[in-house]
Amino acid sequence: MSQKMTPTAVVVGSLAILLTIVFMVVFWPWATMEDSPSEIFRSRTAREAAGRRIYMENGCVYCHSQSIRTIDWGHGASRIAQAGDYVGDSPILLGSARTGVDLSQEGGEHPDDWHIAHFINPRYTRPSSIMPPFAWLGMEQIQLLTDYVQGLGMKNADRRMERQRHWKQKVIEAYEAGPEYNVRWLAEQVPEGWRRIPNPYPTTEVGLARGHKIYQEFCLGCHGPIGDGMGPAQPWIYPPPLNFTILKDREISGGIIYYQLMNGITGSAMPYFKKDLESEKLWDVGNYVAVYFINQSDANGEPRGIDASNEP
Amino acid sequence: MPGIPTEELESHLTARAFCLTSAVWFALATTVGMMAAGYLIAPDFMANIGFLQFGRIRPIHVNLVLFGFVTPGLLGAAHYYIPKLMRTPLYSQKLGLATVILWNITLVTGVIALSAGHTQAREYAELIWPVDVMVVAVFALVFVNMILTIRNRREPILYVSVWYACAAVVMTGTTYFIGNVVWRPDTGALTGIPDAILLWFYGHNIFGLLLTPLALGVAYYVIPKVTRNPLYSHSLSLLGFWGLLVVYTHIGTHHLLQVPVPTWLKVIAIVDSIAMVIPVMVFLINIWYTARDRLGEIHGDIAGKFVFTGTILYFFVSIQGSMMALPQVQRITHFNNWVVGHAHVGVLGFAGMIALGGLYYILPRITGKPLYSRFLADLQYWLVLIGVSGFTVVLTIVGLIQGNAWLNGETVYRVLPEIHPYYVLRVSIGFLIAAGAYVGLYNVVRTLFFNGETERP
Secondary structure (H helix, E strand, C coil): CHHHCCHHHHHHHHHHHHHHHHHHHHHHHHHHCCCCCCCCCCCCCHHHHHHHHHHHHCCHHHCCCCCCCCCCCCCCCCCCCCHHHHCCCCCCCCCCCCCCCCCCCCCCCCCHHHHHHHHHCHHHHCCCCCCCCCHHHCHHHHHHHHHHHHCCCCHHHHHHHHHHHHHHHHHHHHHHCCHHHHHHHHHHCCCHHHHCCCCCCCCCHHHHHHHHHHHHHHCHHHHCCCCCCCCCCHHHCCCCCCCHHHCCCCCCCHHHHHHHHHHCCCCCCCCCCCCCCCHHHHHHHHHHHHHHHHCCCCCCCCCCCCCCCCCC | CCCCCHHHHCCCHHHHHHHHHHHHHHHHHHHHHHHHHHHHHCCCCCCCCHHHCHHHHHHHHHHHHHHHHHHHHHHHHHHHHHHHHHCCCCCCHHHHHHHHHHHHHHHHHHHHHHHCCCCCCCCCCCCCHHHHHHHHHHHHHHHHHHHHHHHCCCCCCCCHHHHHHHHHHHHHHHHHHHHCCCCCCCCCCCCCHHHHHHHHHHHHHHHHHHHHHHHHHHHHHHHHHHHCCCCCCHHHHHHHHHHHHHHHCCCHHHHHCCCCCCHHHHHHHHHHHHHCHHHHHHHHHHHHHHCCCCHHHHHHCHHHHHHHHHHHHHHHHHHHHHHHCCHHHHHHHCCCHHHHHHHHHHHHHHHHHHHHHHHHHHHHHHHCCCCCCHHHHHHHHHHHHHHHHHHHHHHHHHHHHHHHHHHCCCCHHHHHHHHHHHHHHHHHHHHHHHHHHHHHHHHHHHHHHCCCCCCCC
16 A cells, blocks of 8 residues: 555645645635725825834734734724725734734824833833833834824724824813813813712722722823822823822812723823723722822712612 | 665764754744743843844744754654665765755844844744745755655655655645745735735644644654554554645634634634544554553653653644634634643644654664763653643633633733733743753753764674
């Protein structure tokens, strides 16, 4: 039997099998796949293309996917990926691991200054990040990389970027009008109903401990360890991070803090945390800020409704 | 010199050079791997050194393990057993040596290019066009030497190891050319989803058509030799050989089950991934029946021990791989460290262990002296085995934590602090593997160059 396995049989046989299968599972899909662009598709600008080059050179693709699945909840999960989203990508950068977050829809999630602080050192804006710092790239390349990332999501990203620019102007105006006006303006942007709601959880030692931990993992990079807005990201961000210690007696309810944690403040570098943190965690970190930095908490204050069953 | 068998007249230069190449790059590749794992627990360690940052050294680690450590190790054994089985000297030791030198130049060029940021950014296909051409060229040179040796054979029947070695070199040269889109030097890529399909066809075949057949070839040679048993079944080796070629080549798209690729292609990938059980079990039944009742011999022979352990890990990684192709399983395992664990059992536990076994099998035979130290070889065995097993356990746990958390709606940032302790464990266990690589390098260098032992009687 083995005598039929001549060198020719082995070499020609294996090549014939290989090429047949290449035809079937590589060439055939390539030849027959629909390749029309999706409704969000647009081509990249020259700066975005240059930024993509930097993204490739530095192996960003090893930790960041650009591929949102039906089962995803986290970053970018506002749109399930379609084949038509990728028609301009050569190579395609789907990625194979999420050591970091998915970036399919990253464009416009943050304003540019957030990204620049993040590239200088990712822990400035995301204290629990394990991404390498990219300060060594220099500002010019960081700008290009930022342009690329802000284009991810294509037309969806463009809409979000427009929103960022619109609100950026407003938050700068408010900041430059002085702390009194700024604080009032920020509170006024919160819908009326939320402004009247006190923190529904009472202040407890364990709640503050949880809030402390969440603050360290999510907030410290900008607002600093003592809540004065002087975290390491501060020099890169404008308007600078809010100083919590000026908020006493300025009618900052638990509801206002909760709402701003949840939705962020578009235009400023303050991100939304509603994907990262569920309800009780947001109330906990809000109360931590209120108790330790504002020195004034409405936790478990009126209106309370029917007494909660779990409280001490 | 009449009366002296030809193989003793040979210098075995090519096989020696491949052994040394493999041992050196194993040490360097694991060092780079340790560095990368270190960044995951301390990202500001050695911060802002561009050419040493994580995204630059990760592809260096992967490419060096594949093309620096495992492939040359397995080819070293092939350059010993092919002449031996064909009862003729290697066609040209000079060509062989030139091939190994070009191979090393290719690797050095690749490493420098990657660390300088010259990459095509496609996983497993990062190397830029000039390096791609060099890789295809070295595979072509290996093939020429191999096929001309076979043409000069004095043994009419080709043993199964020879089929595997030949097929691996031919198919890898071809797959590498296609997978790296060598006809498009500027990008080395197609566009859009077809690029992903091609990339994973290629990426999976680097394992299925290069490491697997070369490793099976070594196992088919070493296990019957060490146990002094004839191969259990030649029919099974035929079935396993053609089965592997037909089935393995279909399955690359199982990396893309959650991506908008055509459904029929996903179905093919899933069905054939499950069907991989057939060629895998056919090989294992054949090898394990060959070794039946001779486990004592295997335990007593360091090469046998490495290779046999490699076959057990092949069983594990293959069955795991088949299960991982199921869409329901991938809901948990995709995009996280589970897959990294799987890759380490495959490349280091299966192919790497067998490469080391092949190395220890041929070293005494090509130098004509016993191994410098059996103790150090044993030490390396345990370091690598404990390392790769521990690594797999830790990374599988991390993968499950990540996968389940994500499926529950927890974000990446929430999970990162949770998995930090496991990343610390990963570095500690990785240290065992790197230590094993250096112990092996010392042993190989002593055996090749500074072996004080007297000539074998």
